Amino acid sequence: MASSFKRLLIGKPIATEHQHHERLSRVTALAVFSSDALSSVAYATEAILAVLILGGSAALGLSLGIGIGIGVLLVVVAFSYRQTIRAYPKGGGGYIVARENLGDLPGLIAAGALLIDYVLTVAVSISAGVAAITSLGGTWGFSEIKNYAVEIGLFFIALVTVANLRGVKESGVIFAVPTYAFITSILVMIAYALVRDAMVGPTPVVHPIAPEIPVAGETIGLWLVMRAFAAGCTALTGIEAISDGVPAFKTPESKNASATLSWMVGLLVTMFLGITYLAHLHGAVPNEFTHETVVSQIARTVFGTGPIYFIIQAATALILVLAANTAYADFPRLASFLSRDRFLPRQFSSRGDRLVFSNGILALGFFSALLVVVFQANEIAMLPLYAIGVFISFTLSQSGMVKRHLTVKEEGWRRGALINGIGATLTAVVLVVLSVTKFTHGAWVVMVLIPLLVILFQVIHRHYIGVAEQLSLTTAAKPIPVRRLTAICLVSGIHKGVLPALELAKSLAPDNVTAVYVNLDPEHIERVKTRWAEWGCEVPLVVLESPYRSLITPLMNYIDEIEGRYRDGHVMVILPEFIPLRWWEHLLHNQTGLILRTALMFRKGKTVISVPYKLERK
């Protein structure tokens, strides 16, 4: 039953040979990889304004300049990443580029930073998507919907997780429609608003409850600008996604990926600056009373609260929810790279029924759901933790590219080194700004987590390397043939389930079999002995006393004793195990088989032979 539910949910298994068919066209790839980057326009402008508002209404005007600064940064980083895509047609995420060019430690730092950021991407995007829905609800008079923000968020996480467990091609189809609907609706809104404003002048936003703008706020100085800039840098999250996913593109992979990246950044800069400009023009600001998003304020001011407003809110919500999908493409892939290089458990590199890295998908779903619950689906509270990881990865990856240009010296390496050098320097400066301005607001958590993750990677690595060394045949002596076999059959009494085990024991070690019984119930011991004489298949019975009613201790002592006696032999322990017909019947029997087997194998390193005794169904 569990199995048919799984089939219904994620579909039939796909054979390994179909693996190469799961590739993406440019149009589909833009939808799959760019929803994260594009959707950040839904909250990046608001994040800038939420900082500037602390300086009073005069400071709000700075948003345009800050927006343009972020736009420039975006273009520089995009140019830098085109180099990476060309150099790494098999996929060059921060981890691979940093590790290959700078060494293990920088690579692992980039990997840890990215894993954390992917989890945050899911949590932030889903929560922002829920905010778009609750803004719509508030405008249309269903403000109670706010109370279900966490539940809605968890539902969407479950939905995206299942879609990804089904496989990336199908998710491409599912996600293309909302991504393009969002792009279209935002571009149409910007164009229509600019034309209308030019003709009739901009209408200011009307708030049901006016937001509180401090009259004498914080000093409008460098610190405020830096903080606002740092807040807006969330617009850059997700643009590395394409470089990580080059092998998922149709051939020629690098060329298609590069073109898709350019398109994505072009759209992103246009939409981000457009929304920032419209917010400025119409006076849209974060409202701590209604919690209405800035995009929602602009949309309903431009189009009224009718169907077009609904379409914009719905498309925003959808792309935000689906932005999480970018992380679902990247997190499992990065985890599989780390796993392949023995820095994460090997379970992360095995492909599930549908050829996707199911364990990575499930881990991402779990941790992001946890964040949504902990932060109560409040994306504004999560933002200070966000973007740090991406900028660590940007800086390391581009520094790696500089090193690569200087070492490999391919055609055009001077130009490449310059581009990547500018990118690395700029992102490093931004990283310092982010760390300093966001530290006390939560960024310290990420800065503590990253080193812990790096240590975890290294501990796991040491374990796997140690195991591989010990299992290596190059140091193996020729195996010693087994000489004398001794069989000890553990019995819980004398009944029908014991007989096949005794017969097998006699056949395996004809001249050296003992049955062992632990006496837990002194009242019945004489009866057991009598019945053994009749039914014991001529196997001698040893009765062990157990004053403290323990099964394990007397058995272990006895086996130690036997082992001391037959130093040259191989002692096998035979366990007749009772197999119930139905799962719940396990609860009605002591799990002695399991406990004994664990103790014998793990503590004693003994060979254990389980002889099942299955009941017949009546």
Added chain:
Amino acid sequence: MASSFKRLLIGKPIATEHQHHERLSRVTALAVFSSDALSSVAYATEAILAVLILGGSAALGLSLGIGIGIGVLLVVVAFSYRQTIRAYPKGGGGYIVARENLGDLPGLIAAGALLIDYVLTVAVSISAGVAAITSLGGTWGFSEIKNYAVEIGLFFIALVTVANLRGVKESGVIFAVPTYAFITSILVMIAYALVRDAMVGPTPVVHPIAPEIPVAGETIGLWLVMRAFAAGCTALTGIEAISDGVPAFKTPESKNASATLSWMVGLLVTMFLGITYLAHLHGAVPNEFTHETVVSQIARTVFGTGPIYFIIQAATALILVLAANTAYADFPRLASFLSRDRFLPRQFSSRGDRLVFSNGILALGFFSALLVVVFQANEIAMLPLYAIGVFISFTLSQSGMVKRHLTVKEEGWRRGALINGIGATLTAVVLVVLSVTKFTHGAWVVMVLIPLLVILFQVIHRHYIGVAEQLSLTTAAKPIPVRRLTAICLVSGIHKGVLPALELAKSLAPDNVTAVYVNLDPEHIERVKTRWAEWGCEVPLVVLESPYRSLITPLMNYIDEIEGRYRDGHVMVILPEFIPLRWWEHLLHNQTGLILRTALMFRKGKTVISVPYKLERK
């Protein structure tokens, strides 16, 4: 580490031979078995008043008459139970007496009813104990303590659970002091108040916020009286405890138990009527604003809010918390009886390290903690569910005694049958009153649960009887000696861990061994084959293809095939199993050993030989 924590918590194991030493003197037994019954005076009067108040202040005067009625009921039931103690020196709880005299079904109904009531005893007593503490806190100006009621309750449940896991004799010593402190302080309070009231006249209770007493309330009629009487019947819970625990007394068991029962009921009636009379005299009533208990109101009115008031509240809280202990003596014992008779999982009849029925103790702790959380430690809300079970048991047990007198005809059977007949009739009538008046207030839950429990008992019973029949040797054919042994060694590759398994396989089935490898990674298959030729110990290797990357399916198909080929033989599957050094290292390896073993044993009924390969510690 887990093991030394367990030692610290519950102490060293006790040997089976010390079992008979754990017996109780009368004085200790009164503390262990009567705290439940005695402590109910802390809430029984209040429960009566909480119903009567609905009829307005005029109805409150009825409390005296109702109290006397309950006192009479108590004495009748006590007389009835003395008969049971005499007839059942080995312990005659409702389950045993009903089952032995009336049959399985009445016995199981009594057992189910009692198990539920024991869980409620713990939850109600602990919650009422917490109420005594919060009343004290409120009077002394720490009213915030109310917000931690659930946490305090859970802490006390944990405490009592651990005390009982350590063993009953020690818990007797722990619990004697508070029980006698409670008895003394309540008796002193009653005596002092009566003398003082006679001399200077009773002072009425002063409420910080006056309780709301309806002016034109419900009609003062039979229905109100019946409901108040039903509420007061909670005073009877726990008086059956002694009859259930006769074997825990020092010899002569029956005589000591009978004397202890008389003392207990005498004390109970005195304290209950005393408190009810004082409540009437001083006008103490439940207060829905301050949530102060009636006992707290009387105590502070009589003694002021000084140290004596503190002692009374503390002793009340302690005995209520410890009243739970009665259930901890009875629930595990009843569960062990049911388990011995194969109506509950056998784990309930095995004694733990300290000779107590640990599983019963833990189950009781778990379910009562659950109730405290669900009802938010509000004992008033739980009371309607309470007492139903006890009265079902009273009625069935005393009916059983009547049957027994009529059948066995021991000396004085006519008198005995009369006493038990009166008891049975009276409790049956009360049971009907309880069921009718409390049904819609929550009693229906218990009435649904009891039949479900009875069905569960019967399902478990059928399973155990079925297993016993199938394992019975009386129907066993002479075992067939094993003829031809076939060994299949499953390998995950060729490495050092595989070699001992191959050697054992060759030695067990010299002429019939195959190694099987499932090809999950087509890229490496040639290398595996080459290495096998060199290191494979001359065992032939079979490579199975697996298009859907499943390990289980191709193996199972192969084993089916082999089995079809050697119909007369015994196919053994040999699993080389890798044993990590530390527990967390398990997470870094696929649990294929466990999965394969489960599939082979449970689905196929195959003999599985696990050959451990343990790493060396470096």
